[in-house]
Amino acid sequence: xxxxEQSPPDLILQEGANSTLRxxxxxxxxxxxxxxxxxxxxxxxxxxxxxxxxxxxxxSATTVATERYSLLYISSSQTTDSGVYFCAVEQGTSGTxxxxxGTGTRLKVLA
Amino acid sequence: ETGVTQxxxxxxxTRGQQVTLRCSSQSGHNTVSWYQQALGQGPQFIFQYYRxxxxxxxxxxxxxxxxxxxxxxxxxNVNALELDDSALYLCASSWGEGVGYEQYFxxxxxxxxx
Numbered sequence: 001x002x003x004x005e006q007s008p009p010d011l012i013l014q015e016g017a018n019s020t021l022r023x024x025x026x027x028x029x030x031x032x033x034x035x036x037x038x039x040x041x042x043x044x045x046x047x048x049x050x051x052x053x054x055x056x057x058x059x060s061a062t063t064v065a066t067e068r069y070s071l072l073y074i075s076s077s078q079t080t081d082s083g084v085y086f087c088a089v090e091q092g093t094s095g096t097x098x099x100x101x102g103t104g105t106r107l108k109v110l111a
Numbered sequence: 112e113t114g115v116t117q118x119x120x121x122x123x124x125t126r127g128q129q130v131t132l133r134c135s136s137q138s139g140h141n142t143v144s145w146y147q148q149a150l151g152q153g154p155q156f157i158f159q160y161y162r163x164x165x166x167x168x169x170x171x172x173x174x175x176x177x178x179x180x181x182x183x184x185x186x187x188n189v190n191a192l193e194l195d196d197s198a199l200y201l202c203a204s205s206w207g208e209g210v211g212y213e214q215y216f217x218x219x220x221x222x223x224x225x
Contacts, residue, residue, distance in 0.1 A: 041201075043203075043216040086154070094166065095167065096167055097166055097167030098167055099144060099146075099167075103153060
């Protein structure tokens with residue numbers, strides 16, 4: 001089955017620093033989402049981005065579907081950015097859908 | 112607009128028992144997916160329901176079953192609970208099946224099996 005790998009697995013930043021998180025997937029996918037999971041377990045939608053580039057405030061994301069990777073950029077990091085970042089991809093057709101989450105990047109932003 | 116809600120928040124069961132978890136989809140959404148997230152791991156896809164029928168399934172045994180009701184809410188049932196079933200169970204809803212539809216997650220139900 002498809003493999004979804006994220007790097008780095010762990011990241012520690014000083015407040016104000018920038019970072020790039022990567023998501024590699026081993027097969028073609030229908031769509032891709034980025035999530036931030038807060039300490040209480042809530043998954044917060046960041047981007048729905050099967051291809052192209054999107055920006056939302058200090059965050060932006062780029063997916064290059066033909067090369068099977070996606071990048072999440074965090075600029076001017078804040079302590080509230082701490083948590084686990086997941087990418088998730090979807091495969092299949094009607095009746096056979098599967099959703100696969102990546103291995104996650106655990107981010108800690110220090111004040 | 113009402114977001115995805117799940118009940119109960121926490122639950123403690125004994126090995127061998129059965130459990131039912133509930134999910135109400137976000138208003139306007141007709142598709143519900145369920146995930147299991149063990150401690151320290153990413154969510155694992157259990158199954159998806161669209162128009163009251165199972166529309167996709169991950170690698171989970173048949174003792175994990177579900178329902179979707181005409182109002183698009185959903186239940187996840189787990190029979191013969193095992194210790195490894197202890198996890199955070201997440202529900203997500205979307206408008207439409209599969210391709211092209213963004214999923215939104217509820218806060219989860221934390222199940223502990225003793």
